[in-house]
Amino acid sequence: MSEKPRVVLLFSGKRKSGKDFLTDRLLQRLTDKCAQIIRISEPIKRSWAEKLGLDLQELLGDGPYKERYRREMIEWSDQKRREDAGFFCRQACAAVDRDICIVSDVRRKTDLHFFRETYGERAKTVRIVASERTRNDRGFTFQEGVDDVQSECDLDDVTSWDLVVHNETDTDVDDILDKIEKLFC
Template identity: 50%
Template sequence: MLKIVLISGKRKCGKDYLSERLQKRLAGRSQIVRISEPIKSEWARKLNLNLGELLSDGPYKEKYRRDMIEWSDEVRAKDYGYFCRLAMEDALAHQDTPYVLVSDVRRKNDIKWFRETFSQDNVLTIRLTSRPETRCARGWIFTTGIDDVSSECDLDDFDGFDFIIPNDDNLDAEAIDHLLDKLELKYK
């Protein structure tokens, strides 16, 4: 049985950090999937951009972020699960790990697609939170048209998370162990 762990949170709250720590602790029993990868891949192909730079965490990506968000919202308006489905293709082709960690869930429709596709019982949702001061210390700068649109705000009022984890300090081994214990119990 494939177990899907959906990780969400605002920019610079530690989604990738948590995903990588969970993957390390699950020791070969998980893979990380990013919904943003097919978005960036198609956007790079469409505009003949450098995909490696779009996948990075640098200024190149920030230069195209707003237009990429608007374009991906247009695609989602026609098929809300389009990018989730593309992101999961590789994971489904290589089901040699029991856990899939989706590190960048940003919309209610992302959660809806995963719950419909994999059954709500096989999907666990995690929301990371961080104070704005913490996110700023990690390099976040509020940007109008990015931080106030659905790609950052759609899950702000979602009340169905299985876990809400504050991440104002680095998540410690104890917090990761606690989360893994809960995962193991949920999926026994």
């Protein structure tokens, strides 16, 4: 097994809980010389864009374009996972070449299983929690077929996180990042 990455940080949380914000801030702190962010959603969106001739950059963004295709993309990616549970995780990991790998969008038990099986003790899990009010303030609106399906709910009953952090509007981000760094320093 490769020496890299030395640690794999697996971030999970509901939509608009702040996963991307916190992982981006963590990368800034660690620098891209020793750390990188990978997203399981990137190969999903790339494959979906190729399949339908869509704009990949718009799908990778956080705007309404992605939301227009989210439900169908989830259904399609779930079918691919039924055929091969680690398909998108393997694709996302293909470019890992730094000591610290930050996975910003772990959403399913099969994702956790893949990373734990592949990286063993090097895999550390972080659950980001934010109240519904905070998520609403960040633009969350419940969507049937998106927020009540496996891609949002599969990890709700998992309790074996290495770290659970509460990311509310008044939370000290540096305090959260300090707690995350203690997982591997």
